[in-house]
Amino acid sequence: MSFAHLLEVDDIHTHLAVKDGTVRAVDGVSFTIDAGETLGIVGESGSGKSMTALSIMRLLPRSGSIVEGKVTFKGRVLTDLSEDEMEAMRGTEIAMIFQDPMTSLNPVYRIGWQVGEPLRIHRHVDTRKSIVAAVDLLRKAGIPDAPRRVGQFPHMFSGGMRQRAMIAMGLSTSPSLLIADEPTTALDVTIQAQILDLLRTLNRDYGTATILITHNLGVVAGMCDRVIVMYAGRVVEQGRTEDVFARPEHPYTWSLLRSIPRLDADEHEPLKPIDGSPPDMVRLPAGCKFTPRCPFAIGRCAKEEPELLAVRNQLSRCWVTQGGVTLDGAGVG
Amino acid sequence: MSNAPAIVAAQEPVRRTPIALLDLIRTHRRVTFAFALVAVLFLIALVSPVISPHDPLAVRPDDSYLPPLTPGHVLGTDELGRDLLSRVLWGARVSLPVAFVAVAVGLFAGGLIGLVSGYAGGVADLLLMRFVDALLAFPGLILAIAVVAALGPGLRNAMIAIGIVAVPVYARLVRAVVLQLKQMEFIVATRALGATPLRLVLRHLIPNLLNPIIVQVSLSAGFAILAEATLSFLGLGAQLPTPDWGQMINAGASFLTNDPWLAIVPGAAISITVYSFNLLGDSLRDALDPRLRS
Numbered sequence: 090m091s092f093a094h095l096l097e098v099d100d101i102h103t104h105l106a107v108k109d110g111t112v113r114a115v116d117g118v119s120f121t122i123d124a125g126e127t128l129g130i131v132g133e134s135g136s137g138k139s140m141t142a143l144s145i146m147r148l149l150p151r152s153g154s155i156v157e158g159k160v161t162f163k164g165r166v167l168t169d170l171s172e173d174e175m176e177a178m179r180g181t182e183i184a185m186i187f188q189d190p191m192t193s194l195n196p197v198y199r200i201g202w203q204v205g206e207p208l209r210i211h212r213h214v215d216t217r218k219s220i221v222a223a224v225d226l227l228r229k230a231g232i233p234d235a236p237r238r239v240g241q242f243p244h245m246f247s248g249g250m251r252q253r254a255m256i257a258m259g260l261s262t263s264p265s266l267l268i269a270d271e272p273t274t275a276l277d278v279t280i281q282a283q284i285l286d287l288l289r290t291l292n293r294d295y296g297t298a299t300i301l302i303t304h305n306l307g308v309v310a311g312m313c314d315r316v317i318v319m320y321a322g323r324v325v326e327q328g329r330t331e332d333v334f335a336r337p338e339h340p341y342t343w344s345l346l347r348s349i350p351r352l353d354a355d356e357h358e359p360l361k362p363i364d365g366s367p368p369d370m371v372r373l374p375a376g377c378k379f380t381p382r383c384p385f386a387i388g389r390c391a392k393e394e395p396e397l398l399a400v401r402n403q404l405s406r407c408w409v410t411q412g413g414v415t416l417d418g419a420g421v422g
Numbered sequence: 423m424s425n426a427p428a429i430v431a432a433q434e435p436v437r438r439t440p441i442a443l444l445d446l447i448r449t450h451r452r453v454t455f456a457f458a459l460v461a462v463l464f465l466i467a468l469v470s471p472v473i474s475p476h477d478p479l480a481v482r483p484d485d486s487y488l489p490p491l492t493p494g495h496v497l498g499t500d501e502l503g504r505d506l507l508s509r510v511l512w513g514a515r516v517s518l519p520v521a522f523v524a525v526a527v528g529l530f531a532g533g534l535i536g537l538v539s540g541y542a543g544g545v546a547d548l549l550l551m552r553f554v555d556a557l558l559a560f561p562g563l564i565l566a567i568a569v570v571a572a573l574g575p576g577l578r579n580a581m582i583a584i585g586i587v588a589v590p591v592y593a594r595l596v597r598a599v600v601l602q603l604k605q606m607e608f609i610v611a612t613r614a615l616g617a618t619p620l621r622l623v624l625r626h627l628i629p630n631l632l633n634p635i636i637v638q639v640s641l642s643a644g645f646a647i648l649a650e651a652t653l654s655f656l657g658l659g660a661q662l663p664t665p666d667w668g669q670m671i672n673a674g675a676s677f678l679t680n681d682p683w684l685a686i687v688p689g690a691a692i693s694i695t696v697y698s699f700n701l702l703g704d705s706l707r708d709a710l711d712p713r714l715r716s
Contacts, residue, residue: 148613151543180616187614193607197629207615258615 092164094121095298096145096266100156103137103144110371114140114153116322124265125296127289129313129330131303131345133367137322138302142268145300146185147175163265180207184259188271192241200227200254201239207261222261225253230257231287249280257285260297265292268300273308285312306349310334318342321368321378328403336416338405340383342417378409385409385416452705459698460640467514476505487681497687500670501677503681506684509665509689512600516577517695520659521646523581525639528588533635535589536596540604541623550593558590566649570658580659584649588642601633632693633710640703644696651692667692680699 103115115137122128129139143149145160147167160167162182167175179185185208187193194203200290205219214222222240227235230253251273259267269288273281289312292299301312309316309330316333318326318341320359326339337343344363365382368374374381380390389408397406410416447454466473475494482503490498490506494621497506539550557565569583603609612626613619651661662669667688676685 146614148610175619176616178616179614185611185614187607187611189607191603193611195608195612195626195630197632206612206617210616210621255611 092161094161095124095126095162096122096300097162098141098145098373099159099161101141101144101160102156103153104156105140105150106152107371112370113142113322113373114211114370117158118319118322118324119158120317120324121328122266122298122300124298125292126315127266127292127299127301127313129301129303129307129309129316130319131306132302132319133315135367135370136319138304138319139270139321140322141380142185142270142300142302145268146183148185148339150177173190177211180264181211181262182264183266183268184262184264185268185270186252186255186259186272189275190248190255191275192245193255194251196243199240199242200246203243204239204254204258204261207258211262223257225380226261227254229260229291230254231283231346231361232257247280249283249367250277252280253287256284256291260295264297266298266300268302270302271304272301273305281308306334306345318345321370321373323378323406324397324404325379325406326403327372327397332402336401338400338403338410338416339379339407340385340409340416344382344384377406385414450709452701452703453709456481456498456698456702456705459694460702463514463695464518464696466511467518470508470511470515474505474511476506476508478504479663480504488675489535490683490687498681498683500673500684501681506670506687509670510547510667510687512665513667513688514661514695515671515692516654516664517650517692519648520577520581520584520650521643521699523649524584524646525588526644527582528642529592529635531585532589532592533596533631536598537600537623537628539593540597540600541627547597551597554590554593557586558594562645563649563652566651566653567656567658570653575658575661577660577664580650580653583653584646587649588646591642592635592640595634596631600627603627603630607708637703637707637710640699640706643698644703647692647695647699686715 098120100117101115101118102113105112105114107153118137118141119320120128124299130141132138140149140153143153144155145167147155149155155168158168162178167178170178172365195199201220201223205214205216206221208214208219208222209216219288223239224235227238232238238246243254246254256272263322267288272288273284278282285308288299288301290298301308303309313330315328316330317324318333318339320341326333326337326342326393332345333342345408348363349362350360368378368381374391375390376389376394377383377386378394380386383390387409395406395408395411397404400407400410405411463565475496482499485495485499485503486501488492488495488499488503490496490500492524495505495507497510499505500509535550535554536586539547555670560568566580566583566587570579573579573582608621608626650659651666651671654666655672657669657672660666660669670688671685674681674686674688
């Protein structure tokens, strides 16, 4: 097995057909992830993070399609596989867990049956054995009293427990890559911490590479080796988590970091929200898509779109930082 | 993949949360009662040849127009001296199977239409739903009468006609539930596990449809009984000399002034049967409502 990276996403363009035009939900996104690595993808709602994940899985809604680019996983080009071949990849090599644990389990089946479903699909294990395996999986996912729990229905589980069950299901076939699409967004804060802890443990113990999609920068800081910041379907900044957090080189990342409360901030320092709202994805402006909300914007920004280029230790899609300017408090009036 | 949580034998036996039948009966008394009523009706249909006191077709001119509670003829006799109790009991053997088959026809055809329509969406949905709308535009009984008129009278065609009337109900119901289920994340989550679309529909989608379908089946069984009786009353369903409730009412209608029980007895049989099925459907709807489940 000689491949450069576990997963290589190369210049993916995913379009969604909507009533009044085409949404370029993912517009030229490229990144790689290596075995055992944890990659964070952050961005606002509608920035294309989930669509990027669904493009990798080839589970786009019917209105969506990958119009350009390729995804390579362990040397196989996923975007060229037949639907049958892709079905064999899903749930074995790549697993995905979703945002809403309340609806991501089938309400009419017992938990054990559901957690064992990937084993029945891919390993052709019989029902009884798959449920026995589910007990072990649930225990690994931190569910106490697993032998009793496998016989219960989803509505008898709390949100956090359901997310644990989803994770157990995702890991049943020991995938090399786990895509977690906002796994903690629907959970309360203490449960969030537990679930993240679980993901971290599994990543460490089994070496499962993890793509963590979130809009919570705190989650990225605590979990991820590297981070990708997305805006309007594009990657605007990409780099090692500590570099990006210590010194963001894109005004959007910079603004995001200033909009979250910090324990070490001055007591009376107000939070700074990002002005304006995300752009209309059907009618995107020319030039850099963040220009209308950018406190650092220069004349060139509204006319030409910058490339994603190396700035210091990371990659940034910004004329200002590419021109050597440092982002600091001076940019905000 | 040695880094895997592989299949290992569980140390403890897997315990299922038991569904205790007695508890169910206690918490759902109405369902139990309605279910018992329907069960008794089916039992009557099954054993009517054994429990009927007389041959339902035996004509005895000397015993005609006997009123109810006459010794030997508990519900009286009709204009030809045939025992009404026996005829009503035998009538269940016509009405219940007809209702059963008609509902099955409607459920199968309508359910398939609804499933394809809801799951596939797009042009298929548009065309199928316009077809269903066209069926729905006719009042149920008028449509059934029209279909029988086209196919020719007889029980078999009555079953088909009543089944066709039930198609739009099931198509709309199944489509609505499928559309609702499609919004739930477990659909895409199941695809993400590698399930094929066929497996998704058969093993994950259809089991979620069962609750509303069970309710609708009991409700439309009541309608089917009534529709069958109506068609037979009009001479479009069961043909002479089959003992049939609708036909008995038709025959008895001529004697309503002097001997009203000739029509009242089969009328009561229809009422009780329809009531039983409606009660079952109604109580099941309450019992299966997910909002009320613990």
